[in-house]
Amino acid sequence: MHNRFTQMFGIEHPIMMGGMQWVGRAPLVAAVAEAGALAVLTALTQPTPEDLAREIANVRERTDKPFGVNLTILPTMKPPPYAEYRRAIIEAGITIVETAGHRPQEHVDDFKAHGVKVIHKCTAVRHALSAQRMGVDVVSIDGFECAGHPGEDDIGGLVLIPAAADALDIPIIASGGIADGRGLVAAMALGAEGVNMGTRFLATQECAIHDNVKDKIVASTERDTNLIFRKLHNTARVGRNSVSDEVVALLDRPEAEFADVAHLVAGAKGRSVMESGDMDEGLYWAGMAQGLIHDVPTVAELVERIMNEAREVAARRLPALLETAA
Structure with missing residues (x-):
């Protein structure tokens, strides 16, 4: 399953672990990278830009495969020093950044000027078109099912993904409600070139959160x-x-x-x-995808399972449907 997304970022599988506050730390990021997917450190999980630089070095001690950093811009009363975090990312030689949030233009401009590829998270086609004009390389289109901020339009992925694919020239990856190989194949059938998962990676062995949180996700349904x-x-x-x-x-x-x-x-x-x-x-x-999560595997086991299931769906189930119709 190689396409513009995998080729652009030098990854084996069209799977990404997006930025998650208090979660996107070195052990999990390195495990996802080693499994052949793309993961990002969460910059603002680190107390200072200096701490972020040390955490980037920590990932590099664990893997030599591609990874990135997430920088989320939030309209807060006392904003963190975004420019200093941005500078730490650039000076560390990071070449992949996931941006999200409020008016990222100055950050995108600076990253692009330093040869950094930018994935920007959007929850609406109009925002995705704005990001494309801004010069980002990839849009992560987040449907209503996602954890975090799904926007105010309440558009699920079944409509939002193909609408974005129709409107954009750059690659899109799908986020929200995806936790297995069925979701990967469905997203790609709708026009995405990969998937961005968050909740599913919370329930993995390498994720450094308390087991109670993982157990809660496994026990929950899509309604919780x-x-x-x-x-x-x-x-x-x-x-x-x-x-x-x-x-x-x-x-x-x-x-x-x-x-x-x-x-x-x-x-x-x-x-x-x-x-x-x-x-x-x-x-x-936590997103609605927790209704599809039933265990806590290693990251390597999870990625392999998703890819195997995706291949089975693409190679067996879909052709079987066509043969039945004929």
Whole structure:
């Protein structure tokens, strides 16, 4: 399954592990790279740009295969020093970056000026077209099923992926609701040239989060997520627990505002969930794909399984359907 995406980034399989806060660290990134897929460190998981440089070096000690770094731009009251993180990425010689979030133009321009290939995450075709004009190399189109921020249009991948493929000239990779080889084949049939998975990689042995989180994902169904911040027009999909239930209830009131839930959604609380395993300490990110996750394999086992299943679907099931129709 080689195409523009795999050739552009020098990877064996059309599979990517996108940026995930508190998750995208060296051991998992290196494991995904060694399995022949593309993974990215999450820059803002590291406390400082200097820490990011050290984590990049840590990955390189573990693998000589391609990997990238995610830089997500968020409109916050006290933004991190994005330009300094960007400079650390460039000075480390990173050649692949995943960008996401608010107005990344200056970052894309600087990365491109230094020969960095940019994958930009979008949740709408109009945003993907803007990213293409901006000069990015690949768009990750994120459907409504995804963890994190699915946008405000509520368009699922079955429509969003082919709509983006029809509109764009650059490669697209599909994100949201994908956890196995069936999803990979379906995404490519719809016009994508690869898939970007997050939730599925949480439930792997090399992912350095507490086992309670992995067990919760395995035990959950596709219905066990919550959409929060809808009223604030900053929709986010998270795993369902007592905290996300409370956030939904509080923001459902007519007079509600962000200050009412700020104490519940703090990033430090989410980090505590991942590290302590207390599932009612804060929010944790999870997409609808958790309904397709039933075990916690190694990354190598997972990638091999996905590719084998994809080949079986492409080589046996689809031709069998055509023969039946004939």
